Amino acid sequence: MTATTVEDGGAIQRRSLGTRLVTANTFWIALVLLALIIIFSALAPDAFPTVFNFQRLAIETAVLLVLAVGMTFVIITGGIDLSVGSVLIFAGMVSAKTMNALSGGSAIEAGWGVIIAGLVAAVLGGLVWGFVNGFLIAKAKVPPLIVTLGSFGAALGAASLLNNGSDIRTVPTTLKRALGSGTSFGGIPNLVITAAVITLIAAWLLHTTRFGRYTFAVGSNPEAARRAGIGVTAHLLKVYLLTGFLAGAAGFMSLAYYSTTGIAAHATDNLNAIAAVVMGGTSLFGGVGTMVGTVIGVFIPAVLKKGFNITHVQDYWQMIAVGAVLVAAVWFDQQRRRSRNRS
Amino acid sequence: MSDPILEAVDVTKTYGSVEALRGTSFTVHAGEVVALIGDNGAGKSTLVKCMAGAEQPTSGTIRFEGAEIRLDSPTAARRLGIETVYQDLAVAPELDPAANLFLGREIRRPGVLGALGMLDKKAMRRKAAEEFSRLGVTLQSIDVPIGSLSGGQRQSVAVARSVVWASKVVFMDEPTAALGVVQRERVLDVIRRVRDEGVAVVLISHNMPEVLSVADRVEVLRLGRRVARFTTADATLEDLVGAMTGALSQEEESS
Numbered sequence: 188m189t190a191t192t193v194e195d196g197g198a199i200q201r202r203s204l205g206t207r208l209v210t211a212n213t214f215w216i217a218l219v220l221l222a223l224i225i226i227f228s229a230l231a232p233d234a235f236p237t238v239f240n241f242q243r244l245a246i247e248t249a250v251l252l253v254l255a256v257g258m259t260f261v262i263i264t265g266g267i268d269l270s271v272g273s274v275l276i277f278a279g280m281v282s283a284k285t286m287n288a289l290s291g292g293s294a295i296e297a298g299w300g301v302i303i304a305g306l307v308a309a310v311l312g313g314l315v316w317g318f319v320n321g322f323l324i325a326k327a328k329v330p331p332l333i334v335t336l337g338s339f340g341a342a343l344g345a346a347s348l349l350n351n352g353s354d355i356r357t358v359p360t361t362l363k364r365a366l367g368s369g370t371s372f373g374g375i376p377n378l379v380i381t382a383a384v385i386t387l388i389a390a391w392l393l394h395t396t397r398f399g400r401y402t403f404a405v406g407s408n409p410e411a412a413r414r415a416g417i418g419v420t421a422h423l424l425k426v427y428l429l430t431g432f433l434a435g436a437a438g439f440m441s442l443a444y445y446s447t448t449g450i451a452a453h454a455t456d457n458l459n460a461i462a463a464v465v466m467g468g469t470s471l472f473g474g475v476g477t478m479v480g481t482v483i484g485v486f487i488p489a490v491l492k493k494g495f496n497i498t499h500v501q502d503y504w505q506m507i508a509v510g511a512v513l514v515a516a517v518w519f520d521q522q523r524r525r526s527r528n529r530s
Numbered sequence: 531m532s533d534p535i536l537e538a539v540d541v542t543k544t545y546g547s548v549e550a551l552r553g554t555s556f557t558v559h560a561g562e563v564v565a566l567i568g569d570n571g572a573g574k575s576t577l578v579k580c581m582a583g584a585e586q587p588t589s590g591t592i593r594f595e596g597a598e599i600r601l602d603s604p605t606a607a608r609r610l611g612i613e614t615v616y617q618d619l620a621v622a623p624e625l626d627p628a629a630n631l632f633l634g635r636e637i638r639r640p641g642v643l644g645a646l647g648m649l650d651k652k653a654m655r656r657k658a659a660e661e662f663s664r665l666g667v668t669l670q671s672i673d674v675p676i677g678s679l680s681g682g683q684r685q686s687v688a689v690a691r692s693v694v695w696a697s698k699v700v701f702m703d704e705p706t707a708a709l710g711v712v713q714r715e716r717v718l719d720v721i722r723r724v725r726d727e728g729v730a731v732v733l734i735s736h737n738m739p740e741v742l743s744v745a746d747r748v749e750v751l752r753l754g755r756r757v758a759r760f761t762t763a764d765a766t767l768e769d770l771v772g773a774m775t776g777a778l779s780q781e782e783e784s785s
């Protein structure tokens with residue numbers, strides 16, 4: 188045996204940084220993203236590697252990133268959340284309704300007080316669905332796929348009922364200017380800063396805190412977690428609440444950016460978020476995942492789409508390419524598991 | 531001999547119409563290894579579950595350090611320093627050995643960050659390495675997922691996880707069942723070390739040579755009752771098998 192044994196007097200070592208790096212799925216998917224950026228930059232040196240282009244890329248992925256951040260937690264617990272897109276719409280609708288009601292009809296001229304009330308309404312709207320999902324999954328033990336397929340339809344239905352099926356477009360101009368199209372620190376869009384701050388806090392929560400550790404443990408082996416004294420039911424509920432909260436926040440961001448509730452625009456957000464998370468190396472079987480991977484996973488489809496647009500390839504190819512990368516990512520994950528669980 | 535640290539008296543447990551335990555008793559003292567043996571269905575696992583808080587006895591009493599206690603959950607037992615290694619060794623395969631060792635007992639950072647739930651991973655890794663060394667558990671590295679370790683190493687970590695936290699009693703339900711010869715010896719070594727530190731070890735095993743080599747005493751269950759007690763030094767394989775099959779009985783019916 189080549190192991191460092193205690194009989195040798197040596198302590199049990201951590202692996203070297205290099206070993207840890209190459210064995211991480213995130214490392215390989217990061218290389219894929221880097222390769223895509225290099226290829227498109229070489230193909231369109233005037234149009235692709237520009238500040239403007241990257242700014243657009245970041246803005247267009249900001250809302251999806253916030254959804255995918257929440258999805259990362261859920262998938263690490265071994266669950267899934269199909270409802271995030273519908274919850275986003277519901278939260279946006281509740282928020283817009285609240286702001287309009289507080290402004291006596293149209294919220295276009297509304298000030299910060301009303302906008303903050305709208306933010307609170309959006310987040311609460313998200314939390315309600317997070318609680319419904321979490322309660323049914325953790326407490327009633329209905330499979331997450333079914334629960335969130337149910338709330339996927341129900342949240343969209345509820346959002347449509349709120350305004351008889353039509354969108355609300357009376358969004359405060361102040362909000363649009365500040366969060367939707369505003370920039371800070373010399374040109375960084377506020378929407379991107381918001382998404383980045385949320386992602387950083389979530390990464391901290393996932394990778395350095397007890398909450399994160401329990402999320403991995405519950406996804407890895409719920410029975411082991413239970414025996415270790417972890418309240419598995421309560422933890423799952425918290426994770427779905429967090430995802431609902433983030434979908435609510437994403438709904439508010441979407442409202443600020445598009446200045447519409449976009450009832451018809453988010454039908455595939457759930458699948459895009461799941462694809463991003465899984466491409467980023469988070470395992471659908473639970474217990475494994477990184478926030479950095481999710482960020483990369485969000486950017487791969489976006490870079491492909493932008494790159495195809497700029498190089499005049501029909502962007503339907505993007506759908507095919509993303510599908511292929513997704514399947515490949517899951518296949519690699521399964522191979523890794525099989526070779527690991529040798530005994 | 532000193533007073534027992536943990537004692538079950540006339541414990542019964544029924545599941546519907548099935549009587550798993552029919553008034554059995556059991557004693558274990560600090561610093562000894564007691565093997566609990568019996569044929570399949572004799573009630574060994576049920577008795578251990580009752581004493582470890584995983585099940586509640588239908589009737590009878592459990593005494594800990596002389597005082598009667600009620601264990602509502604494994605967590606309640608754990609608070610008293612009673613730990614269990616389960617037959618199916620639940621570990622979280624995606625987490626590393628240090629994370630598994632500290633699962634549910636994470637060390638937090640000092641100060642505000644700790645209050646926010648931030649973990650002190652470095653301290654946990656260091657302490658885990660110390661504990662593994664102390665217990666003679668050999669690992670290549672402290673930060674690979676447990677699932678990538680061999681079956682024996684995984685088992686050692688599962689055993690270590692309970693043993694590290696067991697200040698009074700540790701129950702082990704067939705801890706060596708799936709192991710090769712070398713790994714089995716290693717787990718038995720861990721058992722001896724823990725005993726020598728003054729912890730009471732209760733070992734369920736079907737392997738009689740193993741029982742005779744590691745246990746100080748043996749208690750035998752048959753059909754939900756304790757039928758015999760031996761000091762290992764005076765017992766032979768024939769005695770144990772005889773007691774298990776009913777050919778030999780020392781204790782009267784307690785009813």
